[in-house]
Amino acid sequence: MGQPSQPRLQVEGLWHRFGGNGAPWVLQGINLDLREQELVGLLGPSGCGKTSLLRLIVGFDRPCRGRVLLDGQEVSNPAWLRPPERRNIGMVFQDDALFPHLSVWENACFGIRLGQDRDRASWLLDLVGLGGFEKRYPHELSGGQRQRLALARALAPAPSLVLLDEPFSNLDVEVRLRLRSELPGVLACCGATGLMVTHDPEEALAICDRVAVLNEGHLEQCAQPRQLVETPTTGFVASFVLQANLLPAQRLDRQTVSTPLGRLGCLSDRTSIATDTPLQVLLRPEQLQLKAHAQGHGRVSCREFLGQAWLYRIQLGGLTIKLRQPLSNVLTINQPCVVTIDPATVPLLYPQRIPLVPLIHQLR
Numbered sequence: 001m002g003q004p005s006q007p008r009l010q011v012e013g014l015w016h017r018f019g020g021n022g023a024p025w026v027l028q029g030i031n032l033d034l035r036e037q038e039l040v041g042l043l044g045p046s047g048c049g050k051t052s053l054l055r056l057i058v059g060f061d062r063p064c065r066g067r068v069l070l071d072g073q074e075v076s077n078p079a080w081l082r083p084p085e086r087r088n089i090g091m092v093f094q095d096d097a098l099f100p101h102l103s104v105w106e107n108a109c110f111g112i113r114l115g116q117d118r119d120r121a122s123w124l125l126d127l128v129g130l131g132g133f134e135k136r137y138p139h140e141l142s143g144g145q146r147q148r149l150a151l152a153r154a155l156a157p158a159p160s161l162v163l164l165d166e167p168f169s170n171l172d173v174e175v176r177l178r179l180r181s182e183l184p185g186v187l188a189c190c191g192a193t194g195l196m197v198t199h200d201p202e203e204a205l206a207i208c209d210r211v212a213v214l215n216e217g218h219l220e221q222c223a224q225p226r227q228l229v230e231t232p233t234t235g236f237v238a239s240f241v242l243q244a245n246l247l248p249a250q251r252l253d254r255q256t257v258s259t260p261l262g263r264l265g266c267l268s269d270r271t272s273i274a275t276d277t278p279l280q281v282l283l284r285p286e287q288l289q290l291k292a293h294a295q296g297h298g299r300v301s302c303r304e305f306l307g308q309a310w311l312y313r314i315q316l317g318g319l320t321i322k323l324r325q326p327l328s329n330v331l332t333i334n335q336p337c338v339v340t341i342d343p344a345t346v347p348l349l350y351p352q353r354i355p356l357v358p359l360i361h362q363l364r
Contacts, residue, residue: 006071006072007033007034007035007069007072008034008035008036008038008070008071008160008161008193009032009033009034009057009068009069009070009161009193009195010032010033010068010069010070010072011030011031011032011033011053011056011057011066011068012031012066012067012068012069013029013030013031013065013066013067014027014029014030014031014053014056014063014065014066014067014068015027015028015029015030015063015064015065015066016052016056016061016063016064016065017064025217026049026052026217027049027052027053027056027217028217028218029066029218029219030053030066030217030219031219032212032219032222034161034193034195035193036191036193037187037188037191037192037193038193038194038209038210039183039184039187039193039194039195039196039207039208039209040194040195040196040208040209040210040211040212040222041196041197041198041203041204041205041207041208041210041211041212042054042195042196042197042198042212042214043198043199043200043201043204043211043212043213043214043240043241044199044213044214044215044240045199045215045240046199048214048215048216048217049214049216049217050197050199050214051165051197053214054163054165054195054197056068056076057089057161057163057195058084058087058089058091058163059075059076059081059082059083059084059087059089060084062076062077062078062080062081063076063077063078064078065078066078070087070088070089070160070161071160075087088157088158088159088160088161089159089160089161089162089163090111090154090155090157090159090161090162090163090192091154091162091163091164091165092147092150092151092154092162092163092164092165092167093150093165093167094165094166094167094169094170095170096138096146096147096149096150097150098138098146098149098150098153099138100137100138100139101137102137102138103134103135103136103137104125104130104133104134104135104136104137104138104141104149105121105125105134105135107138107149107153108121108124108125108134108149108152108153108156109121109156110153110156111153111154111156111157112156112157113157116157116158120156120158121152121156124152124155124156124190125149125152127152127186127189128148128149128151128152128182128186129145129148130145130148130149130152133145142175143170143171143172143175144171144175144178144179147167147168147171147179148179150167151167151183151186155186155187155190155192158190159192160192160193161192161193161194161195162187162192162193162194162195163194163195163196163197164183164194164195164196164197165197166197166198166199167179167183167196168180168203169198169200180203180206180207181206181207183196183207184207196208201240201241201242201243204225205225205228205229205241206225208225209224210222210223210224210225211223211224211225211228211241213228213236213237213240213241215236215240220233220234220236220237221233221234221237228241229241229242231353232282233353234350234351235280235282235350235351238282238348238350239282242284243285243322244282244283244284244285244322245282245283245284245285245288245321245322246280246281246282246350247259247260247261247280247281247283247319247321248260248278248279248280249264249279249280249281249349250279251273251275251279253273254272254273255269255271255272255273256273256359257273257279257281257349257356259281260316260317260319261283261288261339261340261341262340262341262358262359263358263359264281264341264347264349264356264357264358264359265356265357265359266354266355266356266357267346267354267355267356267357268355271354271355273349273352273354274352277351279349279350279351280349280350280351281347281348281349281350281356282347282348282349282350283321283341283345283347284345285311285322285323285324286323286324287341287342287345287347288321288323288339288340288341288342289323289339289340289341289342290312290314290323290325290329290331290337290338290339291329291337291338291340292331292335292336292337292338293336293337293338294336295336296336296337296338296339297316297317297336297338298314298315298316298321298336298337298338298339299314299315299316299334299335299336299337300312300313300314300315300331300332300333300334300335300337301313301314301315301320301333301334302333303331303332303333306324308327309324309325309326309327310324310325310326310327310329310330311323311324311325312324312325312331314337314339316339321339323339340358341358343357343358
C-alpha cells in the first residue's frame with residue numbers, strides 16, 4: 001500500500017489581526033489541509049475572515065501566529081514570508097482584474113515565466129471556450145468570457161494551487177451556474193488544487209469536494225458536502241449551511257427542554273442534557289407545520305415562491321422562523337397563524353446534538 005501524498009496546502013494554527021496588539025483577531029487558530037487536485041470551498045458570511053485567510057495563503061500578509069506550508073515547505077510564519085511571486089499560486093478575483101490594454105492572448109500569457117511553453121496558454125483558451133478570441137480585448141468580451149479568461153490566465157503558469165475569491169458573484173444567474181459547473185473539470189484537467197471563497201452555501205455544496213465553514217474567525221467545520229448537510233457539528237453550521245432555524249431552549253430537567261414552539265424531550269432515556277451551556281434547537285424549514293389561525297401568535301412577514309413550494313417567514317414574538325410549505329398551503333402577508341413542530345421529525349439540541357421529540361403541541 002502506497003504512502004499518502006503530501007498535502008498541497010497546510011495551514012497550521014493560524015492567528016491574525018490587523019492593527020497590532022489589542023486589535024481584535026480576524027482569524028483564530030485556523031487549521032486546514034488541501035490535498036492534490038481537491039477543490040475546497042471556503043464558506044462563511046461577510047466579515048468572517050475568508051479573504052484575510054486567502055491573503056495569508058498567497059503571501060500578501062504575514063501571520064501573527066502559526067504557519068503556512070505549500071507542498072511540505074514552509075512559506076510563511078510570524079518571522080518570515082516568502083513573497084507571492086515565489087509561491088506558484090494562481091489567483092482569480094471577483095472582478096476578473098484583466099489588463100484592458102492587453103489582448104486575450106496577451107492576458108493569458110501574462111504570468112508565464114521565461115522558458116515556459118506558451119502552448120499551454122493556447123490549450124487553456126481552448127479548454128475554457130475562448131479559442132479563436134485571441135485578438136480580442138477584454139471590453140469586447142462578455143462577463144462570463146472575461147472570467148473564463150481570468151481563470152485561464154491564473155492556470156497558465158501551471159500553479160500547484162489556485163485561489164478563487166468569489167469568482168462568480170458578479171455574473172448573472174445563468175452564466176454563474178454554467179461556469180461553476182465547469183470549474184472542477186477545468187482544475188482537474190490542469191492537475192491543480194483549488195480553494196474557492198464564497199458566501200453562497202448552495203454554490204459551495206454543489207461543486208466542492210469539501211467545504212470549510214468560517215464564522216467570526218473560527219473554522220467551525222470542514223467536511224464533505226453531504227456530511228455538512230447530514231451532520232453539522234455546530235448550530236452555526238446548521239443555520240448557515242442549511243438555512244435552518246435555531247430556537248432558544250431552556251432546560252426543564254435532565255431530559256426535557258422548553259422552546260417557543262413547545263416542550264421537547266430526549267429520544268433516548270439514556271441521554272442527559274447538560275446544564276453548563278446555552279441550548280438551541282435546530283429545526284429545518286421542512287420540519288415545521290403552518291396553519292392559518294385567527295388566535296395564532298405568529299404572523300406571516302414574508303412569502304417566497306420556490307417553484308414547487310412556498311418559503312414562509314413567520315414573526316413569532318422576537319423570532320423569525322422559516323418554513324417550507326406545499327403550494328396548497330396559501331397564507332397572505334400579515335395573516336395570523338400557528339406554527340408547530342412536525343411530530344414525525346427529530347429535531348437536534350445543540351451543542352450536544354441530542355435527538356429530540358415533540359412532547360406538547362401548543363397554540364403558537
